[in-house]
Amino acid sequence: MTSLIPGYIILLVKLGIVLVALLIIAAYLVYVERKLLARLQIRLGPNRAGPFGLLQPLADAVKLLTKEDIVPSQADRWIFRLAPVVVAGTALLIFAVVPFGQGWTIAGRPIPLVVSDLNVGLLYVLALSSVGVYGVALGGWASSSKYALLGGIRGVAQMISYELSLGLSLVPVVMLAGSFSMVDIVAAQNRIPYLLVQPLAFIIFFVSAVAETKRIPFDLPEAENELVAGFHTEYSGMRFGLFFLGEYVTMVVLGSLVAVFFLGGWRGPLLPPLIWFAIKVAVVAFFMIWMRGTLPRLRYDQLMRLGWKVLIPLALLNIVVTGGVMLWVGA
Amino acid sequence: MAHKNVFVRIWEAAAGLLEGFYTTFIHLFRKPITEEYPEYKRPLPVRSRARIILTRDPDGDERCVACYLCSASCPVSCISMQSAIREDGRRFASWFRINFARCIYCGLCEEACPTLAIQLTPHFETCEYDLLTLVAEKEDLLVNHGGKNQDYNYYRVAGVIGKDGKGAHLKEAPPVNLKSNMP
Numbered sequence: 001m002t003s004l005i006p007g008y009i010i011l012l013v014k015l016g017i018v019l020v021a022l023l024i025i026a027a028y029l030v031y032v033e034r035k036l037l038a039r040l041q042i043r044l045g046p047n048r049a050g051p052f053g054l055l056q057p058l059a060d061a062v063k064l065l066t067k068e069d070i071v072p073s074q075a076d077r078w079i080f081r082l083a084p085v086v087v088a089g090t091a092l093l094i095f096a097v098v099p100f101g102q103g104w105t106i107a108g109r110p111i112p113l114v115v116s117d118l119n120v121g122l123l124y125v126l127a128l129s130s131v132g133v134y135g136v137a138l139g140g141w142a143s144s145s146k147y148a149l150l151g152g153i154r155g156v157a158q159m160i161s162y163e164l165s166l167g168l169s170l171v172p173v174v175m176l177a178g179s180f181s182m183v184d185i186v187a188a189q190n191r192i193p194y195l196l197v198q199p200l201a202f203i204i205f206f207v208s209a210v211a212e213t214k215r216i217p218f219d220l221p222e223a224e225n226e227l228v229a230g231f232h233t234e235y236s237g238m239r240f241g242l243f244f245l246g247e248y249v250t251m252v253v254l255g256s257l258v259a260v261f262f263l264g265g266w267r268g269p270l271l272p273p274l275i276w277f278a279i280k281v282a283v284v285a286f287f288m289i290w291m292r293g294t295l296p297r298l299r300y301d302q303l304m305r306l307g308w309k310v311l312i313p314l315a316l317l318n319i320v321v322t323g324g325v326m327l328w329v330g331a
Numbered sequence: 332m333a334h335k336n337v338f339v340r341i342w343e344a345a346a347g348l349l350e351g352f353y354t355t356f357i358h359l360f361r362k363p364i365t366e367e368y369p370e371y372k373r374p375l376p377v378r379s380r381a382r383i384i385l386t387r388d389p390d391g392d393e394r395c396v397a398c399y400l401c402s403a404s405c406p407v408s409c410i411s412m413q414s415a416i417r418e419d420g421r422r423f424a425s426w427f428r429i430n431f432a433r434c435i436y437c438g439l440c441e442e443a444c445p446t447l448a449i450q451l452t453p454h455f456e457t458c459e460y461d462l463l464t465l466v467a468e469k470e471d472l473l474v475n476h477g478g479k480n481q482d483y484n485y486y487r488v489a490g491v492i493g494k495d496g497k498g499a500h501l502k503e504a505p506p507v508n509l510k511s512n513m514p
Contacts, residue, residue: 040355044365294355295348 010111018115022095026248027057033248033289040293064241072234076142083139084235084242090132091249097121098256099183101266101273113266113274114183121182122174125257126167129212133159135246136214136221140231151230154300155214155221161307162211162218168315169204172322173261186265193264200318202262204311209254211307213247215288217295220303255284380436381455383429385448385469386478393473394448394485397424401440401449409433410440410449421486427469432462446485450478 031046031053038045046053071080101113118124133156140152174180176197177188195202211218222230232243259265259280268276298306335343366373387393397414415425440449459465477483485491490500498505 036359039359039363042358042361042363042365044363044367047367290352290355294351 011115014111014115018095019092022092022249022252023245025252026245027061029248029251029285030060030244031056032285033292036286036289037293040290061241064238064244067237069237069239070234072143072145074144075234076144079138079142080234081239083135083142084232084239084246085135086138087132087135087246088242088249090128090135091246091253094125094128094253095249095256097124097182098253098260099186099265100256100277112183117181117183120180122170122180122185125182126163126170129159129166130163132212132246132250133163135243136231139235139243140221143231143234145234147227147229148231148233151221151223151227151233154223154227155231158214158218158220158303158307159212161304162208162311165204165307165311165315166208166212168312168319169201169208170261171315171319172198172201175319175322175326182260182265186260186267189264189267193262193267195262195264198262198318198322200314201322202258204315204318205261206258207306208311209258210288210291211303213250213254213288215247215251216292217298218303219297220300223297251285251288252281255281255288258284375453375455379453379455380438380441380451382431382452382457383434383440383467383472384450384452384474384478385427385472386450386474386476388484388486389477389482390484391475393423394446394477395424395427396422396446396448396485397427398422398445400443400445404439404443406437406439407433407435424469427472429467429472431457431465431467445489447478447480447483452478 034056035045035053046056049055049059071077096115097118099112099114099117104111104113136155136159137152140148140150140155143149173185173194176194177185179185179188214221220230221227222232224230227233232240235243256277259277263280263284265280266273266277268279271279385393385395395412397412399412399414402408402410402412409430410428412424412427414422417423436451436455438451441451444450457465487501490503
């Protein structure tokens with residue numbers, strides 16, 4: 001009992017800090033994205049709310065919270081209300097296994113800088129991102145709107161296709177690290193980040209990850225010029241806000257996953273681990289925004305062809321080659 | 332279409348992607364072309380049309396003769412009025428109303444007006460939270476100048492007998508005295 005209670009207190013404090021930090025970062029990621037995207041298109045971006053528009057996320061939050069919460073009369077009410085929670089919840093939960101620092105020791109107690117060092121962390125990530133598909137599918141279906149349904153169907157097809165290559169691209173990482181635990185994967189990269197060992201796996205993972213977040217060029221589920229807003233067409237107010245939040249939290253989470261799996265996590269010279277981790281996540285997020293400012297949306301058949309005919313075979317080939325090399329080297 | 336080597340195709344795709352990314356990245360360092368509106372107001376084009384006014388003659392009398400031509404030409408029916416006759420026999424509008432919430436600033440009323448009374452000004456910043464405050468009455472519309480043509484006076488030019496007698500209008504010869512025009 002004596003060691004259990006402080007343990008729980010530390011866990012709760014850590015949970016609170018991570019949750020608040022993640023939400024604030026996601027909110028400001030929206031601001032950064034709007035600002036950067038504007039500069040990519042030689043516009044100014046938000047600059048009215050506060051200095052340099054820095055209070056824009058706050059203004060957005062106030063706007064979303066005070067908007068009318070509309071549930072369409074034909075909608076399946078329960079599922080309609082559940083769907084955004086699933087999307088935002090799974091996105092937030094994934095971060096629980098991401099190690100974001102080396103760990104501190106306060107008053108003789110080691111405090112690892114990860115909410116939970118799950119020994120099947122990688123599987124947990126993949127499982128939760130699969131559950132996230134439910135949010136899209138149910139949201140699109142429960143709206144009982146044609147556009148929302150089409151968006152939901154597209155979302156499911158896309159996310160299931162890309163989940164395969166997402167998982168397969170991580171198999172070589174697991175083979176090299178010899179563990180499913182995210183902490184162990186970071187620890188295994190103490191000499192060289194896996195980006196240099198597994199560049200192909202990195203590319204496959206990154207492309208699949210962007211497809212999982214449903215961002216341009218893979219934003220078919222919410223293609224605004226075909227499907228209004230896709231699966232969240234009928235959502236308004238804070239329920240739409242939850243979808244929005246989920247998308248940006250997923251962006252942060254995928255940035256941190258790329259950092260953990262391929263960029264060596266919190267490892268780096270000179271600067272403290274937490275700063276290195278933030279830099280790596282920021283770089284990935286910047287690249288995703290840059291990509292949004294550059295690439296056009298794929299056609300649906302191109303999307304499916306890229307997933308099934310290019311990424312999955314390449315990922316399988318990568319596994320075979322990695323296994324062969326590992327056998328040959330005798331690692 | 333000739334079948335290219337798969338590596339050539341991959342290289343071409345990658346080069347295309349890189350070119351796109353390079354182009355957008357360069358744009359990151361360009362000066363934004365945004366004009367920040369309330370701080371900077373770009374010069375309006377000549378003849379830009381916005382809020383409508385009712386102008387006056389050089390002698391200070393109102394120009395509108397309540398002929399209903401503007402009201403009839405208005406495609407959104409935002410002009411309404413009531414004509415009446417003054418003691419001196421001149422027509423005028425007893426009330427005149429423009430609903431600016433409906434006005435599309437097309438300028439057809441200005442073109443239709445025979446007396447140059449109704450004119451469009453470049454003043455376009457007329458936003459309101461309440462649509463009813465955009466309904467302008469005659470006293471809101473009347474101004475104390477002649478607008479685009481300060482010298483024009485309909486009754487001086489048109490030859491309508493009202494304020495002036497026969498032969499007193501501009502470019503009008505005095506009437507021929509029939510009795511003195513004997514052979």
